Amino acid sequence: MELHDVWFVLIAILWIGYFFLEGFDFGVGILTKxxxxxxxxxxxxxxTIGPVWDGNEVWLLTAGGATFAAFPEWYATLFSGFYLPLLIILVCLIVRGVAFEYRAKRPEQKWQNNWEQAIFWTSVVPALLWGVAFGNIVRGVKIDKNFEYVGNFWDLLNPYALLGGLVTLSLFTFHGAVFTALKTDGDIRVRARKAALxxxxxTAALALAFLIWTQADKGDGWSLAAMLVAAVALVGAIGAIKIGREGWSFALSGVTIAAAVAMLFLTLFPDVMPSSLNSDWSLTVxxxxxxxxxxxxxxxxxVVATPIVLLYQSWTYWVFRKRIGTQHIAPDAAVD
Structure with a gap:
């Protein structure tokens, strides 16, 4: 296996890590409303996500940096062609981080409500747009012989990509509901389990349609295997949350995300960004x-840095592993 193949696999793993971790905190942000x-x-x-949301974003920064360094042509075409949706995602992530930090800085109810609205919408929009972006990458976009994107923003809003956006939005919200059931206690835990069901x-209906469409259009034996793993894991996650096994459900919903993302990368390889104009103009590994x-x-x-990142992030999750409930929240000091 060539090194560029290895780095294609590593970038896929980074995106799996990002969607697994950031996926549930997007979901929790959506569930706040x-x-x-x-x-x-x-x-x-x-x-529940306060101690970990910023650490989860490390995976996005690493995936973007790895793409820039390992596949500069891919990075250049992707970020120039998808400039507007990626800019929207970036602005949302910035505002979301500010909202987490600023929400409790003043006691006025209006101030806190505004930041809570920001948390909700800046969780919804990226959860949707990441699916749209990856749907377009897999489907193929208008790339010319100079490896430049020659389409426009509206070309990205095609039925396949929009379905992909609905899948990531619903899957992340489901993942967040399971995480909420795992991390909370009392009545909110019970309602989180019901919401997760x-x-x-x-999610199962949307994901099945999207994955079958992907498999029929670009799939092979390996992608079919990944699709089956994703489908079985999702069914298992739903069954586990139904009987109150939140830990198993969370693990299986994570497997669903990992297998679904793996399937997308398997359908891509050896391309990294297919051209819908001419296959000879596609970007490859x-x-x-x-x-x-x-x-x-x-x-x-x-090899040196990855174990360090995994260790400190695992330590963070271990330290903040206990459940919390309304009994752990200090009396609200907000004023009108």
Whole structure:
């Protein structure tokens, strides 16, 4: 296996890690408006991800940096062609981070409500747009012979990509509901389990349609195997949450995300960004990659840095592993 193939696999793993981790905190952000009944319950939900949301975004930064260094042609075409949706995602992530930090800085109810609205919408929009973006990458976009994107924003809003966006939105919300059931106690835990059941059924219908469409259009034996793993894991996650096994459900919903993302990358390979105009103009792992020397240096850096990142992030989750409920929230000091 060539080093550019190795880095294609590593970038796929980074995206799996990002969607697994950021997926549930997007879901929790969405549930602050859909599940929480009052401000105290919203504080419980926000506190479940408060210690970890910023660490989860490390995976996005690493995936973007790895793409830039290992596949500069892919990075250039992707970020120029998808400039507007990626800019929207970036702005949402910035505002979302500010909202988490600023929400409790003042006691006025209006101030806190505005930041809670920001948390909700900046969770919804990226959860939707990531699916749209990856749907377009897999489907193929208008790339010319100079490896430049020559389409426009509206070309990205096609039925396949929009379905992909609905899948990531529903899947992340389901993942977040399971995480909420795993991390909370009391009435909110019971309602999170009920919400997860409904969300799971919606997710199953959307995901099945999207994955079958993907398999029929671009799939092979390996992608079919990944699709079956995703389908079985999702059914298992729904069954586990139904009987109150939140830990198993969360693990299986994570497997669903991992298998679904793996399927998308398997359908891509050896392309990294197919051209819908001419297959000869597609970006591949070979024509979009950096030099062998660059990839070699990156590999050694990854060998040293990756265990450190995994250790400190695992430690964070271990420290904040206990359940929380409304009884752990201090009396609300907000004023009108």
């Amino acid at each position: 859909l599940l929480a009944r009052d401000r105290t319950e919203r504080r419980v939900l926000i506190n 409904g969300l799971g059924l919606v 070979s024509n979009a990659s950096s030099s062998h020397y660059t990839l070699k240096i990156m590999t050694w850096c990854a």
